[in-house]
Structure formats: structure tokens, C-alpha cells
Amino acid sequence: MEKYNVPVLVLSKIIKNGTVAYSGSGRAPEGFHLAQSIQENSSLILAGGGHACAAGVTISKENAEKFSSLFTSSLIKNQDKSKKTELKIDQQIKLSDLNLELMEELDLFQPTGKGNPEITLMSTVKIESKKEFKTGTGFSLKVSDENGNTFRCMAFKMEKEFDKIILGKYVKIVYTPEYNSFPPGSPTIIQLRIKKFMFD
Numbered sequence: 664m665e666k667y668n669v670p671v672l673v674l675s676k677i678i679k680n681g682t683v684a685y686s687g688s689g690r691a692p693e694g695f696h697l698a699q700s701i702q703e704n705s706s707l708i709l710a711g712g713g714h715a716c717a718a719g720v721t722i723s724k725e726n727a728e729k730f731s732s733l734f735t736s737s738l739i740k741n742q743d744k745s746k747k748t749e750l751k752i753d754q755q756i757k758l759s760d761l762n763l764e765l766m767e768e769l770d771l772f773q774p775t776g777k778g779n780p781e782i783t784l785m786s787t788v789k790i791e792s793k794k795e796f797k798t799g800t801g802f803s804l805k806v807s808d809e810n811g812n813t814f815r816c817m818a819f820k821m822e823k824e825f826d827k828i829i830l831g832k833y834v835k836i837v838y839t840p841e842y843n844s845f846p847p848g849s850p851t852i853i854q855l856r857i858k859k860f861m862f863d
Contacts, residue, residue, distance in 0.1 A: 670695050670738055672720070679721065684709060686721040691738075700737035704730055750859060751783060752837055758786040758808035761840055761853060769840070783858060785837045788814075790830050795822075804828070806836070806855075815843070818857040827862055835861035 672689035679686075691697045697718035701711045707730040711720035722730050761784075775781040788806035791813060795802045801819040808814070816838065818824065828834065837859040844851040 670697060672697075672734070674720075674722070674727075677721075679709065683724040684721055685724065685727050686719075688713075688717070688719040691716050694743045695738055696741050696743075697738075699741055700734055703737045703741075704733045707733070750837065751780070752785050753783050755785040758788055758806070758814065759810050759812060761786070761808075761814075763851075763853070766840060766842065766853060781839050783837060783839055785835060785861075787833055787835050789833050790828055792830065793825065793828055795825060804857075814853060814855055816855040816857050821857070821860075824860050827860070834863075837861065 670689060670691035672687065674685040674687035677684050677686045689697050693716070696715040698713045698715060701708065701713070701718055701720050705711070707722065707726040709721040709723060711718065713719055769782050772779070772782060786808075788808065791805040791807050793802060793804050799822070801817065801821060802825050804816040804818065805813050806816055816836065836855070836857050838855040838857045841854050841856055842851050843854040
């Protein structure tokens with residue numbers, strides 16, 4: 664939830680009164696109202712309730728798919744965009760200063776979550792390549808620093824920015840650095856999860 668700043672509802676299969684159902688709970692960041700969105704679709708649930716940021720629900724197997732679609736629509740409709748958290752940049756750095764030693768220092772701020780947001784940095788980078796995900800949920804970039812060292816970037820739910828990104832051009836990115844050791848057995852590298860582009 665903290666990573667993408669969206670509500671999360673996790674359900675598991677149960678047996679209720681001899682029939683298959685799904686039950687679980689959810690959490691939501693400020694600006695969303697889980698309980699209200701559940702109650703708007705109360706005709707589809709067996710039980711449910713809670714608060715704006717935390718709620719639980721039980722749904723029959725037959726209504727699960729329909730509830731999922733309508734619940735998502737309710738969340739979007741009821742979102743209070745005035746409550747959206749302002750993106751805070753902790754530090755502007757040269758991308759060449761981002762290395763495993765600095766990552767170890769940033770690890771001292773873990774764990775992150777409510778009351779301790781993840782580190783957000785800003786750097787000027789050169790765009791080397793870009794590629795959209797087949798799933799349509801975002802895209803990846805390869806960027807370089809002033810010394811020619813390259814980093815992989817991931818941008819989720821930012822499809823409208825893709826065409827603005829020009830190969831060979833410089834752009835400011837706001838991001839959180841992460842470790843990436845996929846596939847298993849590969850050397851650990853630093854990957855950048857982009858939160859915002861700042862075009863001139």
C-alpha cells in the first residue's frame with residue numbers, strides 16, 4: 664500500500680455455511696474510504712464494515728467478481744483528492760553518488776511506513792532507452808549519470824509520460840532507489856522506482 668499509495672484488499676477462500684466464500688481485510692492511504700465503498704455494495708456481501716483506512720469483508724463466490732469491479736469504482740468515485748499526500752523530496756543528488764555504500768546508509772531508515780515514509784531523491788539523468796510493459800501498467804527506462812554509468816528505472820501508472828520522454832535528452836526524475844537481484848542468483852544492482860518526471 665505504501666509503495667504505490669493505493670488501497671489494498673486481500674481475500675482468502677473460506678467455507679461458510681457449507682459453501683465457498685472469500686473473506687479478508689483491507690488497508691487504504693489517506694483520501695480513500697474503504698468502509699463507505701464496501702457499504703455502497705452491501706447487497707453483494709455476506710458481511711463487512713470498518714473504517715476509512717481499515718475494513719473487512721466476506722463475499723460469496725458468486726458475487727466476488729462483480730463486487731471487485733463495483734468496489735473499485737466506488738473507491739475511485741469517493742476518493743478525496745484534496746487529501747492526496749504531497750510528494751516530499753528528501754535530497755537532490757548526483758546519480759553518480761548513488762552506490763551500494765549509500766544504499767546501506769539509507770537502509771538505516773528502515774522500516775518505512777506510516778509516520779516514516781520511504782526515502783525520495785531527485786537526480787538529473789540522460790535517457791538511454793525506454794520500453795513499455797506488455798501489461799500496459801507502466802514502462803522501464805535505462806538512464807545514465809554524468810560518468811556514463813547506467814541504471815534501470817521502473818515507472819508504474821505513468822503511461823501519459825511515456826511519449827514525453829525523448830532518447831538522448833536529460834530530465835529530472837524523482838524516485839526511490841531499491842535493490843534488485845532478479846533473476847535469483849544474479850548480482851544485486853540498484854534500481855530506481857520513479858515517482859515523478861520534471862520536464863523543462
